Amino acid sequence: MKLSGMELLRVRMPLVAPFRTSFGTQEARELLLVRAVTPTGEGWGECVALADPHYSSEYLDGAEHILRDYLVPALLRAQEVTAHKVAPLLAPVKGHRMAKAALEMAVLDAELRACGTSFATALGSTKDSVPCGVSVGIMDSIPRLLDVVGTYLDAGYVRIKLKIEPGWDVEPVRAVRERFGDDILLQVDANTAYTLSDVPQLKRLDPFGLLLIEQPLEEEDVRGHAELARNITTPICLDESIVSARSAADAIALGACRIVNIKPGRVGGYLEARRVHDVCAAHGVPVWCGGMLETGLGRAGNLALASLPGFTLPGDTSASDRFYRTDITEPFVLDAGHLPVPSGPGLGVAPIPEALAEVTTAKAWLRS
């Protein structure tokens, strides 16, 4: 299809509570939405880059610039754009996976809406709903942490993920185990906060029966993760390190991880996310779907992805109210610890105009 134009929308959504990780505290989620307009309709994409380059090298203003000045013009110049052609068309631009992913998502949504096919069907879904875990930030105190974990367990979440960092790791895990028992599914996420000199401290997590420890070392230290894996029993899961199907294959071959967190934005889009899933499945490596504080648009796409057969661990795709008082789409509401996989054409959801207008801080229309 030929694109008529693309709209970039800057959005700012307040969080229901500050969300603290080893790389900073989020009070609000600033993000970029992309609306692809075609002669027959439109499609929505969401760029998951954070406002600052602390999760990865991408950041919001940079993503907006590369989209406006390089990536969107490349697609508008093309006579025929389909979702599978987006990556090749954008290949001359190195990197910028999150920005590229947003464009591919918008084109894929437009394409699938036009032919009445859901993301779930297009990606190879085998489930109508997915079990939901929840991510718990670093808290001011252990009692506060236990209150928050208790609230999420009462809400029905089937897995708890605790953000950790040096100085907030063994004690919070021990406290959660002592309060809620050994049966709750529990994992931790370090967001690259440790080094190999921390092996003794990380070994102290081994007795707690964690599902996994996520990204303990820095993104590029794949061999370091393999060395760490030889020294602790908690399975290592990679997040920031896995930027493509190729990097997943390399990490698995090096013994750097036994589990992979797949985030479509981090790997360059839902089509590459499917390839990461396939590579992991071929190696018997379980995967789960991570989160980047997405709106209901990204949440919808992530639920479709999380319903593929290799997604055998609960992911971070929580209900809309985990982060937002008001979502820009109809809210995703937890039902017995599960969320439904959208079945409508494309993403199956769309922004509610009034809700979107409420949080939109800037718009730019780029035409062919």
Ligand SMILES: O=C(O)CCC(=O)N[C@@H](C(=O)O)c1ccccc1
């Ligand atoms: O459920 C969610 O969307 C958040 C899941 C989560 O903890 N994401 C983390 C991460 O590093 O994986 C994060 C993303 C963005 C910003 C802060 C933290």
